[in-house]
Amino acid sequence: MILAQLSFVPVILLMATSLFLLLSQDWRRIFIAVAVQYLGVFWLVALVWPVGLAAVKLVVGWMCAAVLGASQIETELDEQRMVGTSGRLFMLLAAGIVWLLVFSVSSAFQNWVPASSSMMLGGLMLIGMGLLHLGMHNSPLRVIVGLLTLISGFEIIYSVVENSVLVAGLLAVINLGLSLMGSYLQILSPEEDSLE
Amino acid sequence: MSAPLIWIFTPFVAAVGFWFLKKQRKLNLILGASLCLLLVLLTFALQLDIPNTIGPLTFQISSTFSLLGRRFVLDASQTPFLRLIYSFLGVWLLAGLISATHHYFTTLGLAITALLVAAIAVQPFLYAALLIEMAVLISVPLFVPPGSSITQGVLRYVIFQTLAMPFILYAGWAAAGTEANPANERFLLQAVLLLSLGFSFWLAVFPFYTWVPKLAEETDAYVFGFVISSLSLVILLLGMDFLNTYVWLWEFRGLSDALRLVGALMVATGGIWVVFERNLKRIFAYAVIIENGFSLLALGLHNSIGLEVSVLLFLPHLVVNFVWVLALSGLSDFTELNNAGVKGLMHTHPFIMLAILSGCLSIGGLPLLATFPVRQVLLENMAQESLLIIVWALVGSFGLIFSAFRILAASIESVDERWTILESWPQRVVLSAGIFLLFVLGVAPQWFYPGMLRLLDAFERFR
Numbered sequence: 001m002i003l004a005q006l007s008f009v010p011v012i013l014l015m016a017t018s019l020f021l022l023l024s025q026d027w028r029r030i031f032i033a034v035a036v037q038y039l040g041v042f043w044l045v046a047l048v049w050p051v052g053l054a055a056v057k058l059v060v061g062w063m064c065a066a067v068l069g070a071s072q073i074e075t076e077l078d079e080q081r082m083v084g085t086s087g088r089l090f091m092l093l094a095a096g097i098v099w100l101l102v103f104s105v106s107s108a109f110q111n112w113v114p115a116s117s118s119m120m121l122g123g124l125m126l127i128g129m130g131l132l133h134l135g136m137h138n139s140p141l142r143v144i145v146g147l148l149t150l151i152s153g154f155e156i157i158y159s160v161v162e163n164s165v166l167v168a169g170l171l172a173v174i175n176l177g178l179s180l181m182g183s184y185l186q187i188l189s190p191e192e193d194s195l196e
Numbered sequence: 197m198s199a200p201l202i203w204i205f206t207p208f209v210a211a212v213g214f215w216f217l218k219k220q221r222k223l224n225l226i227l228g229a230s231l232c233l234l235l236v237l238l239t240f241a242l243q244l245d246i247p248n249t250i251g252p253l254t255f256q257i258s259s260t261f262s263l264l265g266r267r268f269v270l271d272a273s274q275t276p277f278l279r280l281i282y283s284f285l286g287v288w289l290l291a292g293l294i295s296a297t298h299h300y301f302t303t304l305g306l307a308i309t310a311l312l313v314a315a316i317a318v319q320p321f322l323y324a325a326l327l328i329e330m331a332v333l334i335s336v337p338l339f340v341p342p343g344s345s346i347t348q349g350v351l352r353y354v355i356f357q358t359l360a361m362p363f364i365l366y367a368g369w370a371a372a373g374t375e376a377n378p379a380n381e382r383f384l385l386q387a388v389l390l391l392s393l394g395f396s397f398w399l400a401v402f403p404f405y406t407w408v409p410k411l412a413e414e415t416d417a418y419v420f421g422f423v424i425s426s427l428s429l430v431i432l433l434l435g436m437d438f439l440n441t442y443v444w445l446w447e448f449r450g451l452s453d454a455l456r457l458v459g460a461l462m463v464a465t466g467g468i469w470v471v472f473e474r475n476l477k478r479i480f481a482y483a484v485i486i487e488n489g490f491s492l493l494a495l496g497l498h499n500s501i502g503l504e505v506s507v508l509l510f511l512p513h514l515v516v517n518f519v520w521v522l523a524l525s526g527l528s529d530f531t532e533l534n535n536a537g538v539k540g541l542m543h544t545h546p547f548i549m550l551a552i553l554s555g556c557l558s559i560g561g562l563p564l565l566a567t568f569p570v571r572q573v574l575l576e577n578m579a580q581e582s583l584l585i586i587v588w589a590l591v592g593s594f595g596l597i598f599s600a601f602r603i604l605a606a607s608i609e610s611v612d613e614r615w616t617i618l619e620s621w622p623q624r625v626v627l628s629a630g631i632f633l634l635f636v637l638g639v640a641p642q643w644f645y646p647g648m649l650r651l652l653d654a655f656e657r658f659r
Contacts, residue, residue, distance in 0.1 A: 185336070
């Protein structure tokens, strides 16, 4: 009940974390933001699913963040694209446009999927920011974070129409699979072949 | 005992077992191919849902396996598909002995195939989206094995294939809504739109196919050929399953026009880009796009002939892809895979060059080669619907034929007129057999048609 009354809180949380994910250059903060983002996802999913089942999203999200974090060696992300003040300003502007778009179309999407306004806003926000992430970055870590964000958004809206345990389990496997793949791509190095 | 346990869980468990043998690459490949042969033989030996008797032993194999309220069903109508996919994998594994595949190939190849079979078997079939996504994720270490560097093509492949999953899952929900309330136009439009987008990402439909040439260029040709052929086969069959299950989708006004338009665009743009392409791997990638384009054109005929043509195209496409990438794989060991790299190679590596040329010309639709008889039926029927589509389809075909002649010109250009064949005997034998099969598929397709048409048994409305 209290979760439903404060359903605007996770939307704000998701806006903040997805923006932070887009702008941050420090991988530790990125993984903390991913973990916090899954808290928002859990909150919104718990509005329509039993808390026990919704908690799967939270646990899996945190596991994904941990798996990705465990494979990171460098402190700073080695990125050539969208760096510096101008790059960040551009991403901020792009994020603003995505937010504007999401706020404009969310009520129209509610005619398609019977989700509450906070769930629709949160879901579309993550889908939009995930797509933006994928469009602006091309490093494996960023791509995986973008995909996880996008799928989280989809899972929020999909939870309204599907509450099967098998689907929840398979989506959890896919989230973990994506983060394991990201982790694998992170640790790939030419020297490893000699170990085989 | 149930059929999904035999044809899904057994290869999956075996794949895990083969992981421990990964250092013995040849043994791994031989054992993997033997398992595939066994699985194919079992499709002939076992009767599903009726008692089987072997000596004093009587037992029954159920076609259904239930898991958390969902069902995996592999009944008698699915056996042609099982034979096709496991024969395909077996041949691919066996030929891996001569193509220097990575030592993870058997393990991951079996796991991917088991997941793709599960995608065909799962009911409700919208869950297939999740299983295909798992297969895609498992294929990543095949594309970038330990020791290799990450490529943009692989990342794009993962992105585009992952984007398909949400659309298909939502489409499944909207489709259920349409079934429950056929008069609701909103659900109908939603389902069609979401399905179209999902399949567009899956099948790398125009304009979402940019990752295909990039992935082909950056990764091992043999792995690329295997993954893209398996995925295309299963996704096209899933598409047919959707059309079979949902009457409203099959009867949706504009579906056939959309399929024809998209198919023609894929064939035409693929054929145009291939003319400007000099990288042999990218040429193969465009050929795959053209193949999928022709399959969509066949479905766009929107009648029984179209459905028959689309399943009859599976075998030529699989054989062409196999022969072509096996040749490319042999070539990549000692030269650059572009027109300059193949200069004069007809004098030293004629089997490899002939395999590449016959593959290219087959997809180009040259008479006497694999796809020609089916392609002719397709174009004859399509001509009654739209001549413009035929023109675009021919543009695509001519693009590939032009490309084949350019490769031929480069390969026969040599200062040294002597012929010294440097290919190994196994290479000569396998490639010759492949080229011969392409020729047989072209001149005596009637030997293969009845078996391939049995793939339609799985679709009640299309039988």
